Amino acid sequence: xxxxxxxxxAMLADDALEAHDAVEVEQHLAGCxxxxxxxxxxxxxxQALEAALAYDPASVSVRSSSxxxxxxxx
Amino acid sequence: xxSCGRIARSTVTTxxxxxxxxxxxxxxxxxxxxxxxxxxxxxxxxxxxxxxAAAESESTEGIxxxxxxxxxxxxxxxxxxxxEKYRLPILLAYxxxxxxxxxxxxxxxxxxxxxxxxxxxxxxxxxxxAPSEEExx
Numbered sequence: 001x002x003x004x005x006x007x008x009x010a011m012l013a014d015d016a017l018e019a020h021d022a023v024e025v026e027q028h029l030a031g032c033x034x035x036x037x038x039x040x041x042x043x044x045x046x047q048a049l050e051a052a053l054a055y056d057p058a059s060v061s062v063r064s065s066s067x068x069x070x071x072x073x074x
Numbered sequence: 075x076x077s078c079g080r081i082a083r084s085t086v087t088t089x090x091x092x093x094x095x096x097x098x099x100x101x102x103x104x105x106x107x108x109x110x111x112x113x114x115x116x117x118x119x120x121x122x123x124x125x126x127a128a129a130e131s132e133s134t135e136g137i138x139x140x141x142x143x144x145x146x147x148x149x150x151x152x153x154x155x156x157x158e159k160y161r162l163p164i165l166l167a168y169x170x171x172x173x174x175x176x177x178x179x180x181x182x183x184x185x186x187x188x189x190x191x192x193x194x195x196x197x198x199x200x201x202x203x204a205p206s207e208e209e210x211x
Binding site: 005006007010011014016038045046048049050051052053054 | 129168169196
């Protein structure tokens with residue numbers, strides 16, 4: 001059995017796969033408990049991220065002072 | 075070192091329109107970022123193929139690390155400590171509720187590259203947040 005890539009499973013969990021790819025992966029999940037459980041865990045993980053950020057997102061800076069690459073001039 | 079080339083400055087505004095709880099309803103967050111062509115994006119966000127290879131070779135161990143990190147502050151601190159190339163897509167996706175297409179446009183990346191960076195960022199978070207052996211005893 002060839003399982004979908006980790007990227008395909010992660011994008012499916014985020015509802016970000018193109019429709020025809022999503023159908024293909026969904027068909028695989030219907031017969032593969034391991035991948036189905038993995039996608040469920042990925043969805044739960046995304047929800048945990050949203051919950052953590054929704055609580056107090058102001059504490060996370062989008063741009064840290066050290067984030068600017070030295071090679072890039074602004 | 076490869077030149078990043080000319081950089082176009084653009085401002086991306088997305089709106090969080092679903093906020094069941096938290097600190098504000100429909101708060102607009104404006105992320106002022108510099109993005110340009112593919113060369114610039116690759117300088118900032120790494121090579122897509124190399125990131126993908128790293129993502130696919132990563133163990134899925136610890137996938138529940140974020141879920142069991144009940145202390146949201148620990149998750150936010152871990153996100154804040156991520157390299158910018160992972161932190162920006164994660165914030166746009168999970169705080170700003172931006173779609174992959176919106177993030178791709180904002181950062182000058184392909185849709186797949188966004189997926190790879192989000193995956194790599196979450197893998198890094200799992201490592202940071204995974205309970206240590208002492209904690210899990």
